[in-house]
Amino acid sequence: MLEIDVLTIFPELFGPFLDTAFVGMARRDGAARIDTHDLRGWATDRHRSVDDTPYGGGPGMVMTPEPLVPAIEALAGPKGPDRKVHVICLSPQGRPLDQARLVALAAAPALLFVCGRYEGIDQRVLDLAVDEELSIGDYVLSGGEIPTMVAIEGLVRLLPGVLGNPDSIETESFRGGGVLEGPQYTRPPVYRGLEVPPVLRSGNHAAIEAWRREQALNRTRARRPELLDAAPESRSDAGIEETKRPLGDPTHPKRD
Numbered sequence: 001m002l003e004i005d006v007l008t009i010f011p012e013l014f015g016p017f018l019d020t021a022f023v024g025m026a027r028r029d030g031a032a033r034i035d036t037h038d039l040r041g042w043a044t045d046r047h048r049s050v051d052d053t054p055y056g057g058g059p060g061m062v063m064t065p066e067p068l069v070p071a072i073e074a075l076a077g078p079k080g081p082d083r084k085v086h087v088i089c090l091s092p093q094g095r096p097l098d099q100a101r102l103v104a105l106a107a108a109p110a111l112l113f114v115c116g117r118y119e120g121i122d123q124r125v126l127d128l129a130v131d132e133e134l135s136i137g138d139y140v141l142s143g144g145e146i147p148t149m150v151a152i153e154g155l156v157r158l159l160p161g162v163l164g165n166p167d168s169i170e171t172e173s174f175r176g177g178g179v180l181e182g183p184q185y186t187r188p189p190v191y192r193g194l195e196v197p198p199v200l201r202s203g204n205h206a207a208i209e210a211w212r213r214e215q216a217l218n219r220t221r222a223r224r225p226e227l228l229d230a231a232p233e234s235r236s237d238a239g240i241e242e243t244k245r246p247l248g249d250p251t252h253p254k255r256d
């Protein structure tokens with residue numbers, strides 16, 4: 001069972017999300033335990049403060065080490081090699097979250113997500129108590145709650161037994177050779193003059209497989225050609241020239 005805790009000043013944002021669809025099912029079936037915790041429960045003043053004005057001036061407020069560090073340590077233990085819980089802070093400055101990172105995190109025994117608000121979190125919290133910062137994209141939201149839900153939803157569907165048909169994970173975007181999935185169709189066979197490609201109704205599984213592969217590569221080449229750089233076997237299929245750029249893992253750039 002994957003154990004997930006979430007530290008936030010808005011636990012109420014998670015209500016229906018945690019009870020609905022695959023996330024709700026995973027919790028009910030015991031594939032995941034997910035609990036939210038109100039950071040203000042660790043505040044020590046009578047206003048239950050979690051933020052203060054930034055040193056050096058500037059707009060907005062910054063989340064203070066008190067009560068964040070004690071709260072993280074209460075839920076995950078002190079940072080260090082013996083800590084069993086991997087502590088993640090959602091931040092636009094973090095490593096871009098991708099499918100490969102979700103797969104790795106889904107194998108962890110326990111995760112704590114820390115949701116920032118205001119102008120962000122005092123750097124000492126990140127230095128003293130957080131293992132990893134993750135971003136859901138190059139844009140700025142007002143808080144880490146929705147980014148945390150994004151990560152949880154992506155994680156939970158990877159847990160054994162959660163998806164009815166685990167094959168769907170293997171064929172969907174970013175998994176099947178690291179490319180986008182191609183177009184999909186269901187009934188009716190003709191809708192407003194647009195026909196489902198006949199090969200999909202042919203019953204010829206090899207032809208269907210080849211068509212899907214070709215469509216996936218065409219779509220990836222048109223929309224996200226950089227993904228083909230990371231999938232060498234796909235690159236040659238797609239007629240993409242070898243580039244001089246070293247392969248490595250472009251979605252996980254080395255960070256200092």
Ligand code: SAM
Pocket residue numbers: 089090091092093114115116117118119120121134135136137138139140141142143144145147
């Ligand atoms: N001042 C920060 C900056 O310029 O990088 C932005 C702070 S943002 C207004 C407040 C919080 O929202 C962050 O601490 C983070 O938890 C969350 N957040 C906003 N955008 C995010 C993103 N793209 N990915 C992950 N978390 C994000």
